[in-house]
Amino acid sequence: MYTQSFNVQEASGQKKAPTAASLENPEFQARFDRKIDADGKIEPQDWMPEAYRRALVRQISQHAHSEIVGMLPEGNWISRAPSLKRKAILIAKVQDEGGHGLYLYSAAETLGTSREQMLADLHSGKAKYSSIFNYPTLNWADVGVIGWLVDGAAIMNQIPLCRCSFGPYARAMIRVCKEESFHQRQGYEALLVMMQGTDGQKAMVQDATDRWWWKCLAMFGPPDTDSPHSAQAMRWGIKRISNDDLRQKFIDATVPQARVLGVTLPDPELKWNEERQHHDYGQIDWDEFWSTVNGNGPCNKERLATRVKAHHEGQWVRDAALAYARKHQNVNLCGTDQELRSNFALSSTHSGKEAA
């Protein structure tokens, strides 16, 4: 789960002009620019402008935080899932989100930041995460709608990131995208089942759709005319498609899905425009969006408090694992020569040992 809406400066809502091209080393800068122009990849050891590094650390770490915090609204429903099947599916999905966070933290660490620093920034509130997780999941249909719409919007956003100019980020995104399709499909299918149920169940699906629709549209970030970092991110090959274009793509893809499902999308202005070959849609409430980004959404405090509490309560486990590792370090630092040979020999057909 991810959006670019959280890719905002730490003091969000304030519009700062994009940083000008680095002058730290014109020759390196020229080589970097040529690589970007040729659609090449930048790897961690390559020279890169400081502003590029900073922008990536911000975006990747906030993306990672979103995956981690994104586990909370759905995690609430694991013990309340309506069947063992749905519980198993939800556990798998939430575990995936944790995995996605870990891929992304690792990618950010290649840029010289540390896990400890990133978590400290999340826990202090300095770093943002996607605002969509600051809304509550009120009923079981919310879990389905999160899969269908929130993960659907995330997929729209993440697919272009697979071609991001920074190698480790692009590779992490390829892995994430492979897993994300399951998230959307399980949500949509759970809703299809509810729509075959009682009137009460159908009403829950419509209610959840009504509450999440506009928030999902805002996930794509401010309109292009109001998105100061977009031009620079495009220039750097970090961002490939504009906020408004992605939002339009998402709407066009979702309208027929809503029809099949049998729900109404809560926008009276939503209609097909023959001339544009796209759907027209109504005004997004950007004041609400910024208010939530800036900490005043319904669940901001609760989400962060839960995350910090989980981190503190897990500390003894991390410390114990380290103490155990140190105690045993001298006993078996590495295997015998024979074991090493069988693990590493290129021609080896030996199996089983490595996985043991």
Add this chain to the structure above:
Amino acid sequence: MNTPALRDWPLWEVFVRSKQGLEHKHCGSLHAADAQQALQMARDVYTRRQEGVSIWVVPSANITASAPDDKDSLFEPAADKIYRHPTFYEIPDEVGHM
């Protein structure tokens, strides 16, 4: 934030063999207290959908990498040794596939 373990858990590189007969390929990294834990976590983080049949974990600190600045001197000299490729040699058509 008082979390010494976060700072001290070393970084490990993870290599996964996707199926028997193929080589292990680098797929990412993670923090873990020791090798056993690194294997366990690699299993959870990188192979939730049968992506592998075998995992290697290597302390990142033990990997020696070539420097990007050495790229030209290490790899460029091979560019003018085209005679190392089979396509350098003209073989009469009647010889057939060789």
